[in-house]
Amino acid sequence: MLTLSVEPLKSRRHLFRFPQAVLQPLDITDTFVSLRAGFSRRFSVCKPPHVLVGASRNFAIYAEAAIIVPSRQIGIISPKENKPLLKALALYLNSDFVAYHQFLSTTQAGIQKTISTLKALRVLPIPFGNGRNSLGDWESLYTRIAKATAGEDDFDRPDLISELNELTFASLRLDRRARAAVRDFVNTRFALTRGKIGVDAVRPPTVEELKSYAGTLRDELDAFVGEKADIRHRVDVLFDGSSGLTVIEIVGGATGRLPVRVMRATDEAARGFAAARSQLIEKHGQWLYFRRNLRVYEPSKTYVLKPLQRLQWTQTQAMQDAGDIIAESIQPDPVENERVVG
Protein backbone atom coordinates (compact mmCIF):
# COMPACT_ATOMS: atom_id res chain seq x y z
CA MET A 1 0.00 0.00 0.00
CA LEU A 2 1.27 3.47 -0.92
CA THR A 3 0.60 6.91 0.51
CA LEU A 4 0.35 10.01 -1.61
CA SER A 5 1.84 13.39 -0.84
CA VAL A 6 -0.16 16.01 -2.77
CA GLU A 7 1.87 19.08 -1.80
CA PRO A 8 4.51 18.62 -4.56
CA LEU A 9 1.70 18.38 -7.15
CA LYS A 10 0.31 21.79 -6.28
CA SER A 11 1.31 23.66 -9.42
CA ARG A 12 1.18 20.71 -11.79
CA ARG A 13 -1.51 20.06 -14.42
CA HIS A 14 -2.20 17.31 -16.94
CA LEU A 15 -0.53 14.60 -14.86
CA PHE A 16 -0.74 11.14 -16.36
CA ARG A 17 1.17 9.22 -13.70
CA PHE A 18 2.18 10.02 -10.16
CA PRO A 19 5.84 11.03 -9.93
CA GLN A 20 7.77 8.43 -7.91
CA ALA A 21 8.70 11.05 -5.33
CA VAL A 22 5.09 11.62 -4.20
CA LEU A 23 4.35 7.95 -3.52
CA GLN A 24 5.76 6.40 -0.38
CA PRO A 25 5.12 2.99 1.20
CA LEU A 26 2.64 3.15 4.03
CA ASP A 27 4.55 3.31 7.30
CA ILE A 28 3.48 0.97 10.07
CA THR A 29 3.03 3.99 12.37
CA ASP A 30 0.33 5.39 10.04
CA THR A 31 -1.82 2.29 10.00
CA PHE A 32 -4.62 3.46 12.21
CA VAL A 33 -8.20 4.07 11.23
CA SER A 34 -11.17 5.85 12.69
CA LEU A 35 -13.78 3.19 13.38
CA ARG A 36 -16.52 5.71 14.16
CA ALA A 37 -16.12 7.42 10.77
CA GLY A 38 -16.28 4.06 9.01
CA PHE A 39 -13.54 2.21 7.22
CA SER A 40 -14.67 -0.16 4.49
CA ARG A 41 -16.25 2.48 2.22
CA ARG A 42 -13.25 4.80 2.55
CA PHE A 43 -10.85 1.96 1.99
CA SER A 44 -12.72 0.74 -1.09
CA VAL A 45 -11.55 3.77 -3.13
CA CYS A 46 -7.93 3.05 -2.23
CA LYS A 47 -8.00 -0.30 -3.98
CA PRO A 48 -7.06 -0.50 -7.67
CA PRO A 49 -8.12 0.05 -10.32
CA HIS A 50 -9.07 3.58 -9.30
CA VAL A 51 -8.82 7.24 -10.20
CA LEU A 52 -7.39 9.71 -7.73
CA VAL A 53 -8.71 13.24 -8.13
CA GLY A 54 -7.11 16.31 -6.55
CA ALA A 55 -9.28 18.50 -4.34
CA SER A 56 -8.34 21.48 -6.50
CA ARG A 57 -8.82 19.38 -9.66
CA ASN A 58 -5.20 19.88 -10.63
CA PHE A 59 -4.81 16.14 -11.17
CA ALA A 60 -6.92 13.09 -11.98
CA ILE A 61 -4.84 9.99 -12.44
CA TYR A 62 -5.80 6.43 -13.23
CA ALA A 63 -3.75 4.03 -11.12
CA GLU A 64 -3.44 0.27 -10.93
CA ALA A 65 -1.53 0.40 -7.65
CA ALA A 66 -3.12 0.48 -4.21
CA ILE A 67 -2.79 4.05 -3.00
CA ILE A 68 -4.32 5.56 0.14
CA VAL A 69 -6.50 8.50 -0.91
CA PRO A 70 -5.38 11.43 1.25
CA SER A 71 -7.92 13.53 3.12
CA ARG A 72 -9.91 16.01 0.97
CA GLN A 73 -8.73 14.25 -2.22
CA ILE A 74 -11.26 12.06 -4.01
CA GLY A 75 -11.01 8.44 -5.04
CA ILE A 76 -13.21 6.94 -7.77
CA ILE A 77 -13.67 3.21 -8.37
CA SER A 78 -15.80 1.17 -10.69
CA PRO A 79 -17.70 -1.57 -8.83
CA LYS A 80 -17.34 -3.72 -11.95
CA GLU A 81 -13.67 -2.80 -12.27
CA ASN A 82 -14.34 -1.23 -15.66
CA LYS A 83 -10.81 -0.10 -16.50
CA PRO A 84 -11.63 1.63 -19.84
CA LEU A 85 -14.28 3.70 -18.07
CA LEU A 86 -11.88 4.73 -15.31
CA LYS A 87 -9.16 5.62 -17.83
CA ALA A 88 -11.63 7.70 -19.83
CA LEU A 89 -12.80 9.40 -16.66
CA ALA A 90 -9.22 10.25 -15.63
CA LEU A 91 -8.56 11.82 -19.04
CA TYR A 92 -11.87 13.67 -19.08
CA LEU A 93 -11.20 15.13 -15.63
CA ASN A 94 -8.02 16.69 -17.03
CA SER A 95 -9.90 18.56 -19.77
CA ASP A 96 -10.44 22.31 -19.90
CA PHE A 97 -14.19 21.78 -19.77
CA VAL A 98 -13.96 20.11 -16.36
CA ALA A 99 -11.73 22.93 -15.03
CA TYR A 100 -14.35 25.41 -16.28
CA HIS A 101 -17.30 23.44 -14.92
CA GLN A 102 -15.77 22.80 -11.51
CA PHE A 103 -14.70 26.42 -11.12
CA LEU A 104 -18.24 27.61 -11.78
CA SER A 105 -19.86 24.91 -9.62
CA THR A 106 -17.76 25.42 -6.51
CA THR A 107 -18.45 28.30 -4.18
CA GLN A 108 -14.89 28.69 -2.97
CA ALA A 109 -13.17 28.66 -6.35
CA GLY A 110 -11.70 31.97 -7.41
CA ILE A 111 -12.14 33.54 -3.98
CA GLN A 112 -9.25 32.08 -2.03
CA LYS A 113 -7.95 28.55 -2.44
CA THR A 114 -9.47 26.83 -5.45
CA ILE A 115 -10.83 23.75 -3.72
CA SER A 116 -13.65 21.95 -5.50
CA THR A 117 -16.10 19.82 -3.62
CA LEU A 118 -17.35 16.28 -4.03
CA LYS A 119 -20.79 17.80 -4.59
CA ALA A 120 -19.43 19.76 -7.57
CA LEU A 121 -17.84 16.61 -8.97
CA ARG A 122 -21.11 14.71 -8.66
CA VAL A 123 -22.97 17.24 -10.85
CA LEU A 124 -20.34 17.07 -13.60
CA PRO A 125 -21.89 15.79 -16.84
CA ILE A 126 -20.26 12.56 -17.98
CA PRO A 127 -20.19 12.34 -21.80
CA PHE A 128 -19.77 8.58 -22.07
CA GLY A 129 -21.21 5.33 -20.76
CA ASN A 130 -24.90 4.50 -20.31
CA GLY A 131 -25.34 3.99 -24.04
CA ARG A 132 -24.10 7.47 -24.93
CA ASN A 133 -20.78 8.02 -26.71
CA SER A 134 -18.62 4.96 -26.87
CA LEU A 135 -15.45 4.69 -24.85
CA GLY A 136 -13.47 3.69 -27.95
CA ASP A 137 -12.17 7.17 -28.76
CA TRP A 138 -11.23 7.75 -25.14
CA GLU A 139 -9.47 4.42 -24.86
CA SER A 140 -7.44 5.03 -27.98
CA LEU A 141 -6.50 8.55 -26.81
CA TYR A 142 -5.45 7.11 -23.46
CA THR A 143 -3.25 4.55 -25.21
CA ARG A 144 -1.71 7.22 -27.46
CA ILE A 145 -0.93 9.46 -24.49
CA ALA A 146 0.53 6.53 -22.57
CA LYS A 147 2.87 5.79 -25.49
CA ALA A 148 3.74 9.43 -26.13
CA THR A 149 4.58 10.11 -22.50
CA ALA A 150 6.48 6.92 -21.67
CA GLY A 151 8.98 7.84 -19.00
CA GLU A 152 7.25 11.14 -18.20
CA ASP A 153 4.66 11.80 -15.55
CA ASP A 154 2.56 14.39 -17.42
CA PHE A 155 1.16 14.97 -20.90
CA ASP A 156 1.63 18.72 -20.86
CA ARG A 157 2.02 18.96 -24.63
CA PRO A 158 -0.15 21.26 -26.75
CA ASP A 159 -1.03 18.56 -29.29
CA LEU A 160 -2.17 16.04 -26.68
CA ILE A 161 -4.06 18.61 -24.61
CA SER A 162 -5.75 19.94 -27.73
CA GLU A 163 -6.77 16.40 -28.73
CA LEU A 164 -8.22 15.79 -25.28
CA ASN A 165 -10.15 19.06 -25.30
CA GLU A 166 -11.51 18.49 -28.80
CA LEU A 167 -12.65 14.98 -27.86
CA THR A 168 -14.35 16.39 -24.77
CA PHE A 169 -16.11 19.14 -26.76
CA ALA A 170 -17.25 16.63 -29.38
CA SER A 171 -18.48 14.15 -26.75
CA LEU A 172 -20.43 16.87 -24.97
CA ARG A 173 -21.65 18.25 -28.32
CA LEU A 174 -20.60 21.77 -27.39
CA ASP A 175 -21.06 24.38 -30.10
CA ARG A 176 -18.55 27.00 -31.25
CA ARG A 177 -19.73 29.58 -28.74
CA ALA A 178 -19.55 27.22 -25.75
CA ARG A 179 -16.12 25.94 -26.80
CA ALA A 180 -14.79 29.49 -27.00
CA ALA A 181 -16.21 30.27 -23.56
CA VAL A 182 -14.40 27.28 -22.05
CA ARG A 183 -11.10 27.94 -23.83
CA ASP A 184 -11.02 31.65 -23.03
CA PHE A 185 -11.96 31.10 -19.42
CA VAL A 186 -9.35 28.44 -18.72
CA ASN A 187 -6.52 29.96 -20.75
CA THR A 188 -7.11 33.67 -20.18
CA ARG A 189 -9.74 34.74 -17.67
CA PHE A 190 -8.66 32.24 -15.07
CA ALA A 191 -5.54 34.41 -14.64
CA LEU A 192 -7.79 37.15 -13.27
CA THR A 193 -9.25 35.20 -10.34
CA ARG A 194 -8.34 35.60 -6.68
CA GLY A 195 -7.59 39.30 -7.19
CA LYS A 196 -4.66 38.59 -9.48
CA ILE A 197 -3.79 40.19 -12.80
CA GLY A 198 -2.05 37.20 -14.32
CA VAL A 199 0.26 37.53 -17.26
CA ASP A 200 -1.92 35.15 -19.32
CA ALA A 201 -4.65 37.80 -19.33
CA VAL A 202 -2.62 40.93 -19.97
CA ARG A 203 0.22 39.77 -22.17
CA PRO A 204 0.20 40.91 -25.83
CA PRO A 205 -1.70 38.44 -28.02
CA THR A 206 0.20 36.48 -30.65
CA VAL A 207 -0.45 37.02 -34.36
CA GLU A 208 -2.34 33.70 -34.42
CA GLU A 209 -4.56 34.85 -31.56
CA LEU A 210 -5.25 38.13 -33.36
CA LYS A 211 -6.18 36.15 -36.48
CA SER A 212 -8.48 33.97 -34.43
CA TYR A 213 -10.15 37.09 -32.97
CA ALA A 214 -10.54 38.64 -36.43
CA GLY A 215 -11.90 35.41 -37.93
CA THR A 216 -14.47 35.00 -35.18
CA LEU A 217 -15.59 38.63 -35.53
CA ARG A 218 -16.00 38.20 -39.29
CA ASP A 219 -17.91 34.92 -38.91
CA GLU A 220 -20.29 36.41 -36.35
CA LEU A 221 -21.08 39.44 -38.53
CA ASP A 222 -21.42 37.35 -41.70
CA ALA A 223 -23.72 34.89 -39.91
CA PHE A 224 -25.94 37.76 -38.78
CA VAL A 225 -26.46 39.23 -42.25
CA GLY A 226 -26.99 35.72 -43.62
CA GLU A 227 -25.59 33.70 -46.48
CA LYS A 228 -28.09 35.09 -48.97
CA ALA A 229 -27.04 38.69 -48.41
CA ASP A 230 -24.72 40.02 -51.10
CA ILE A 231 -22.42 41.58 -48.55
CA ARG A 232 -19.60 40.19 -46.44
CA HIS A 233 -17.30 41.59 -43.78
CA ARG A 234 -13.59 42.05 -44.25
CA VAL A 235 -11.66 42.25 -40.98
CA ASP A 236 -8.12 43.60 -40.72
CA VAL A 237 -6.11 44.07 -37.55
CA LEU A 238 -3.30 46.58 -37.28
CA PHE A 239 -1.16 46.54 -34.15
CA ASP A 240 1.85 48.12 -32.56
CA GLY A 241 3.39 47.65 -29.11
CA SER A 242 0.52 49.00 -27.05
CA SER A 243 -2.74 48.98 -29.01
CA GLY A 244 -4.54 47.26 -31.83
CA LEU A 245 -6.94 48.67 -34.39
CA THR A 246 -9.55 46.41 -35.95
CA VAL A 247 -11.01 47.64 -39.22
CA ILE A 248 -14.28 46.00 -40.25
CA GLU A 249 -15.34 46.78 -43.77
CA ILE A 250 -18.69 45.94 -45.34
CA VAL A 251 -17.88 44.59 -48.80
CA GLY A 252 -20.55 44.33 -51.49
CA GLY A 253 -20.84 41.65 -54.16
CA ALA A 254 -18.74 39.17 -52.21
CA THR A 255 -19.49 35.54 -51.49
CA GLY A 256 -17.85 33.22 -49.02
CA ARG A 257 -15.55 34.25 -46.24
CA LEU A 258 -13.10 37.05 -46.89
CA PRO A 259 -9.59 36.40 -45.59
CA VAL A 260 -8.54 38.22 -42.41
CA ARG A 261 -5.30 40.16 -42.30
CA VAL A 262 -3.12 40.95 -39.29
CA MET A 263 -0.47 43.61 -39.85
CA ARG A 264 2.14 45.40 -37.80
CA ALA A 265 1.84 49.18 -37.89
CA THR A 266 5.23 49.30 -39.59
CA ASP A 267 4.26 46.93 -42.42
CA GLU A 268 4.00 48.36 -45.92
CA ALA A 269 0.52 46.84 -46.32
CA ALA A 270 -0.66 48.66 -43.20
CA ARG A 271 0.16 52.12 -44.53
CA GLY A 272 -3.45 52.76 -45.54
CA PHE A 273 -4.73 52.11 -42.02
CA ALA A 274 -1.90 53.83 -40.19
CA ALA A 275 -3.31 57.30 -40.89
CA ALA A 276 -6.77 56.28 -39.63
CA ARG A 277 -5.20 54.81 -36.53
CA SER A 278 -3.17 57.95 -35.80
CA GLN A 279 -6.28 60.10 -36.22
CA LEU A 280 -8.29 57.91 -33.86
CA ILE A 281 -5.57 57.94 -31.22
CA GLU A 282 -5.22 61.70 -31.54
CA LYS A 283 -8.97 62.26 -31.31
CA HIS A 284 -9.79 59.70 -28.65
CA GLY A 285 -6.48 59.36 -26.83
CA GLN A 286 -8.10 59.95 -23.44
CA TRP A 287 -10.05 56.72 -23.80
CA LEU A 288 -6.94 54.73 -24.45
CA TYR A 289 -5.51 56.32 -21.32
CA PHE A 290 -8.38 54.73 -19.42
CA ARG A 291 -7.78 51.52 -21.40
CA ARG A 292 -11.22 51.45 -22.89
CA ASN A 293 -12.68 49.82 -25.95
CA LEU A 294 -13.42 52.43 -28.58
CA ARG A 295 -15.70 51.92 -31.56
CA VAL A 296 -16.05 54.48 -34.33
CA TYR A 297 -18.58 54.03 -37.11
CA GLU A 298 -18.36 55.15 -40.72
CA PRO A 299 -20.93 54.13 -43.35
CA SER A 300 -19.04 51.09 -44.60
CA LYS A 301 -16.30 50.77 -41.99
CA THR A 302 -16.11 50.27 -38.25
CA TYR A 303 -12.93 50.94 -36.30
CA VAL A 304 -12.37 49.19 -32.99
CA LEU A 305 -9.39 50.46 -31.03
CA LYS A 306 -8.25 48.76 -27.85
CA PRO A 307 -5.20 47.93 -25.80
CA LEU A 308 -3.03 45.06 -26.94
CA GLN A 309 -3.84 42.73 -24.06
CA ARG A 310 -4.80 39.12 -24.58
CA LEU A 311 -8.00 39.58 -22.59
CA GLN A 312 -9.31 41.99 -25.23
CA TRP A 313 -8.55 39.71 -28.16
CA THR A 314 -10.21 36.41 -27.29
CA GLN A 315 -12.85 34.61 -29.33
CA THR A 316 -15.53 35.37 -26.77
CA GLN A 317 -14.55 39.04 -26.88
CA ALA A 318 -14.89 38.91 -30.68
CA MET A 319 -18.44 37.55 -30.28
CA GLN A 320 -19.19 40.26 -27.77
CA ASP A 321 -17.77 42.97 -30.05
CA ALA A 322 -19.80 41.64 -32.99
CA GLY A 323 -22.98 41.76 -30.88
CA ASP A 324 -22.26 45.33 -29.83
CA ILE A 325 -21.49 46.43 -33.38
CA ILE A 326 -24.76 44.91 -34.61
CA ALA A 327 -26.81 46.47 -31.80
CA GLU A 328 -25.24 49.89 -32.27
CA SER A 329 -25.63 49.71 -36.04
CA ILE A 330 -29.32 48.87 -35.80
CA GLN A 331 -29.99 51.60 -33.28
CA PRO A 332 -27.30 54.24 -33.70
CA ASP A 333 -26.95 57.00 -31.17
CA PRO A 334 -28.79 59.94 -32.74
CA VAL A 335 -26.36 62.47 -31.26
CA GLU A 336 -23.03 60.91 -32.04
CA ASN A 337 -22.46 57.93 -34.21
CA GLU A 338 -19.66 56.57 -32.09
CA ARG A 339 -19.48 54.70 -28.83
CA VAL A 340 -16.91 54.40 -26.14
CA VAL A 341 -17.45 51.51 -23.80
CA GLY A 342 -15.59 49.83 -20.98
Place this chain on the structure above:
Amino acid sequence: MPPDTPADRTILYRLAFIRNCHILVLRGYELIKAEDLSQAEETSITGELVRGVREVLESEDSEAWMQLFEVLDDPPQNVPDKLGRSRPRVDIEFVRLSGRGKRPRFHIEAKRLYRSDSVKEYFGDGGLGCFIVGRYAAQEAAAGMLGYVQTDTALRWLDRLRTGFAQRAETLRVARGTTLAEAEGLQDLAPLQMSRHGREPVALGQIEVFHLLLDFLPPAVPGT
Protein backbone atom coordinates in the same frame (compact mmCIF):
# COMPACT_ATOMS: atom_id res chain seq x y z
CA MET B 1 -23.83 47.15 -52.19
CA PRO B 2 -21.88 48.52 -49.22
CA PRO B 3 -23.59 51.43 -47.47
CA ASP B 4 -22.77 54.99 -48.53
CA THR B 5 -24.30 56.79 -45.56
CA PRO B 6 -24.80 56.05 -41.84
CA ALA B 7 -28.52 55.63 -42.58
CA ASP B 8 -27.77 53.01 -45.25
CA ARG B 9 -25.68 51.14 -42.75
CA THR B 10 -28.51 51.17 -40.20
CA ILE B 11 -30.95 49.95 -42.84
CA LEU B 12 -28.63 47.13 -43.86
CA TYR B 13 -28.27 45.74 -40.33
CA ARG B 14 -31.90 46.41 -39.44
CA LEU B 15 -33.06 44.48 -42.50
CA ALA B 16 -30.80 41.59 -41.50
CA PHE B 17 -32.33 41.67 -38.02
CA ILE B 18 -35.90 41.75 -39.39
CA ARG B 19 -35.01 38.93 -41.76
CA ASN B 20 -33.68 36.84 -38.88
CA CYS B 21 -36.85 37.45 -36.83
CA HIS B 22 -39.00 36.30 -39.76
CA ILE B 23 -36.82 33.24 -40.34
CA LEU B 24 -37.51 32.31 -36.73
CA VAL B 25 -41.26 32.90 -37.11
CA LEU B 26 -41.37 30.73 -40.23
CA ARG B 27 -39.25 27.97 -38.69
CA GLY B 28 -41.44 28.03 -35.57
CA TYR B 29 -44.54 27.89 -37.76
CA GLU B 30 -43.20 24.76 -39.49
CA LEU B 31 -43.02 23.01 -36.13
CA ILE B 32 -46.61 23.56 -35.06
CA LYS B 33 -49.72 21.81 -36.28
CA ALA B 34 -51.37 24.71 -38.07
CA GLU B 35 -54.41 22.69 -39.14
CA ASP B 36 -55.30 21.97 -35.53
CA LEU B 37 -55.51 25.69 -34.86
CA SER B 38 -58.08 26.56 -37.53
CA GLN B 39 -60.64 27.47 -34.87
CA ALA B 40 -58.23 28.63 -32.19
CA GLU B 41 -58.16 32.03 -30.54
CA GLU B 42 -55.38 34.45 -31.40
CA THR B 43 -53.64 33.99 -28.04
CA SER B 44 -53.61 30.20 -28.45
CA ILE B 45 -52.05 30.43 -31.89
CA THR B 46 -49.47 32.97 -30.72
CA GLY B 47 -48.61 30.77 -27.77
CA GLU B 48 -48.06 27.79 -30.04
CA LEU B 49 -46.05 29.86 -32.52
CA VAL B 50 -43.77 31.17 -29.77
CA ARG B 51 -43.37 27.64 -28.46
CA GLY B 52 -42.28 26.59 -31.96
CA VAL B 53 -39.83 29.50 -32.22
CA ARG B 54 -38.42 28.66 -28.80
CA GLU B 55 -37.97 25.06 -29.90
CA VAL B 56 -35.97 26.29 -32.89
CA LEU B 57 -33.84 28.58 -30.72
CA GLU B 58 -33.14 25.91 -28.15
CA SER B 59 -32.55 23.08 -30.56
CA GLU B 60 -29.08 21.54 -30.31
CA ASP B 61 -28.43 22.19 -33.99
CA SER B 62 -29.68 25.79 -34.02
CA GLU B 63 -27.61 28.12 -36.18
CA ALA B 64 -24.92 30.24 -34.53
CA TRP B 65 -26.79 33.55 -34.97
CA MET B 66 -29.90 32.13 -33.31
CA GLN B 67 -28.18 31.67 -29.98
CA LEU B 68 -28.35 35.38 -29.24
CA PHE B 69 -32.07 35.65 -29.95
CA GLU B 70 -34.79 35.50 -27.34
CA VAL B 71 -38.52 35.33 -28.00
CA LEU B 72 -41.14 36.51 -25.52
CA ASP B 73 -44.83 35.65 -25.53
CA ASP B 74 -47.17 38.50 -24.61
CA PRO B 75 -44.66 40.64 -22.66
CA PRO B 76 -45.99 43.81 -20.98
CA GLN B 77 -44.80 47.10 -22.41
CA ASN B 78 -43.86 50.07 -20.29
CA VAL B 79 -45.82 53.08 -21.52
CA PRO B 80 -46.62 56.40 -19.83
CA ASP B 81 -49.49 56.31 -17.29
CA LYS B 82 -49.72 52.51 -17.19
CA LEU B 83 -48.24 50.42 -14.43
CA GLY B 84 -48.23 46.75 -13.46
CA ARG B 85 -51.02 44.62 -14.84
CA SER B 86 -52.63 47.51 -16.68
CA ARG B 87 -49.68 47.77 -19.06
CA PRO B 88 -50.41 46.80 -22.66
CA ARG B 89 -48.97 43.53 -23.93
CA VAL B 90 -47.53 43.06 -27.37
CA ASP B 91 -48.14 39.59 -28.80
CA ILE B 92 -44.55 38.62 -29.62
CA GLU B 93 -41.25 40.30 -28.86
CA PHE B 94 -37.90 39.29 -30.28
CA VAL B 95 -34.78 40.51 -28.51
CA ARG B 96 -31.25 40.15 -29.76
CA LEU B 97 -28.92 39.91 -26.82
CA SER B 98 -25.83 42.09 -26.83
CA GLY B 99 -23.44 43.47 -24.25
CA ARG B 100 -24.03 46.84 -22.68
CA GLY B 101 -26.44 49.28 -24.22
CA LYS B 102 -29.82 49.03 -25.83
CA ARG B 103 -30.78 45.69 -27.31
CA PRO B 104 -32.46 45.46 -30.71
CA ARG B 105 -36.11 44.47 -30.36
CA PHE B 106 -38.79 43.49 -32.86
CA HIS B 107 -42.42 43.65 -31.80
CA ILE B 108 -45.13 41.69 -33.56
CA GLU B 109 -48.87 42.11 -33.21
CA ALA B 110 -51.07 39.28 -34.48
CA LYS B 111 -54.68 39.20 -35.66
CA ARG B 112 -56.94 36.42 -36.83
CA LEU B 113 -58.29 36.75 -40.37
CA TYR B 114 -61.53 34.80 -40.32
CA ARG B 115 -64.59 36.99 -40.53
CA SER B 116 -65.91 40.10 -42.25
CA ASP B 117 -64.61 42.58 -39.67
CA SER B 118 -61.12 41.05 -39.48
CA VAL B 119 -59.61 43.68 -41.77
CA LYS B 120 -60.99 46.39 -39.48
CA GLU B 121 -59.45 44.66 -36.48
CA TYR B 122 -56.14 44.17 -38.28
CA PHE B 123 -55.79 47.88 -38.97
CA GLY B 124 -57.64 49.03 -35.84
CA ASP B 125 -56.52 50.46 -32.52
CA GLY B 126 -55.77 46.98 -31.20
CA GLY B 127 -53.86 45.99 -34.35
CA LEU B 128 -51.62 48.09 -36.56
CA GLY B 129 -52.86 51.16 -34.69
CA CYS B 130 -50.80 50.11 -31.65
CA PHE B 131 -47.62 50.87 -33.57
CA ILE B 132 -48.93 54.16 -34.93
CA VAL B 133 -49.70 55.61 -31.49
CA GLY B 134 -46.41 54.28 -30.10
CA ARG B 135 -48.03 51.86 -27.67
CA TYR B 136 -45.74 49.17 -29.04
CA ALA B 137 -42.30 49.51 -30.63
CA ALA B 138 -42.10 53.17 -29.64
CA GLN B 139 -38.31 52.92 -29.46
CA GLU B 140 -37.94 50.90 -32.65
CA ALA B 141 -38.03 51.87 -36.30
CA ALA B 142 -39.64 48.63 -37.47
CA ALA B 143 -42.30 46.18 -36.29
CA GLY B 144 -44.33 43.28 -37.61
CA MET B 145 -47.95 42.25 -38.14
CA LEU B 146 -48.99 38.62 -38.40
CA GLY B 147 -52.28 37.62 -39.97
CA TYR B 148 -53.55 34.18 -38.95
CA VAL B 149 -55.59 33.05 -41.98
CA GLN B 150 -58.42 30.79 -40.79
CA THR B 151 -60.82 31.07 -43.74
CA ASP B 152 -60.52 31.55 -47.53
CA THR B 153 -56.92 31.83 -48.70
CA ALA B 154 -53.95 33.99 -47.78
CA LEU B 155 -54.08 35.53 -51.27
CA ARG B 156 -57.69 36.66 -50.84
CA TRP B 157 -56.97 38.09 -47.42
CA LEU B 158 -53.99 39.95 -48.83
CA ASP B 159 -56.28 41.54 -51.42
CA ARG B 160 -58.73 42.53 -48.68
CA LEU B 161 -55.91 43.97 -46.58
CA ARG B 162 -54.64 45.97 -49.57
CA THR B 163 -58.11 47.41 -50.15
CA GLY B 164 -58.60 48.13 -46.44
CA PHE B 165 -55.17 49.71 -46.27
CA ALA B 166 -55.93 52.06 -49.19
CA GLN B 167 -59.25 53.05 -47.62
CA ARG B 168 -57.59 53.88 -44.28
CA ALA B 169 -54.49 55.62 -45.61
CA GLU B 170 -55.16 58.75 -43.59
CA THR B 171 -56.04 57.00 -40.32
CA LEU B 172 -53.00 54.79 -40.66
CA ARG B 173 -50.77 57.83 -41.30
CA VAL B 174 -49.34 56.09 -44.35
CA ALA B 175 -46.11 57.78 -45.42
CA ARG B 176 -46.52 59.90 -48.53
CA GLY B 177 -45.85 58.03 -51.78
CA THR B 178 -45.92 54.61 -50.14
CA THR B 179 -48.41 51.79 -49.97
CA LEU B 180 -48.69 48.21 -48.77
CA ALA B 181 -46.13 46.61 -51.07
CA GLU B 182 -43.80 43.64 -51.28
CA ALA B 183 -40.95 43.93 -48.79
CA GLU B 184 -37.72 44.15 -50.76
CA GLY B 185 -34.97 41.72 -49.89
CA LEU B 186 -37.28 39.35 -48.02
CA GLN B 187 -39.31 37.76 -50.80
CA ASP B 188 -37.12 34.65 -50.78
CA LEU B 189 -38.45 33.92 -47.27
CA ALA B 190 -42.17 34.46 -47.82
CA PRO B 191 -44.51 36.91 -49.56
CA LEU B 192 -43.86 39.57 -46.92
CA GLN B 193 -45.45 42.99 -47.34
CA MET B 194 -44.17 46.27 -45.97
CA SER B 195 -45.82 49.59 -45.17
CA ARG B 196 -44.44 52.82 -43.74
CA HIS B 197 -46.34 55.00 -41.29
CA GLY B 198 -45.99 58.25 -39.46
CA ARG B 199 -46.50 58.09 -35.70
CA GLU B 200 -48.18 60.10 -33.01
CA PRO B 201 -46.30 61.77 -31.36
CA VAL B 202 -44.38 62.86 -34.42
CA ALA B 203 -41.10 62.78 -32.48
CA LEU B 204 -41.16 58.98 -32.68
CA GLY B 205 -40.50 59.25 -36.40
CA GLN B 206 -41.78 56.85 -39.03
CA ILE B 207 -42.15 53.13 -38.54
CA GLU B 208 -41.84 50.35 -41.09
CA VAL B 209 -44.33 47.53 -40.56
CA PHE B 210 -43.73 44.09 -42.08
CA HIS B 211 -46.85 42.02 -42.76
CA LEU B 212 -46.85 38.24 -42.95
CA LEU B 213 -49.90 36.01 -43.42
CA LEU B 214 -49.74 32.46 -42.05
CA ASP B 215 -52.19 29.69 -42.98
CA PHE B 216 -54.24 28.16 -40.18
CA LEU B 217 -56.88 26.70 -42.45
CA PRO B 218 -58.82 23.57 -41.56
CA PRO B 219 -57.68 20.39 -43.31
CA ALA B 220 -59.22 19.98 -46.76
CA VAL B 221 -62.08 17.48 -46.74
CA PRO B 222 -61.66 14.88 -49.57
CA GLY B 223 -64.22 15.30 -52.32
CA THR B 224 -65.13 18.91 -51.50
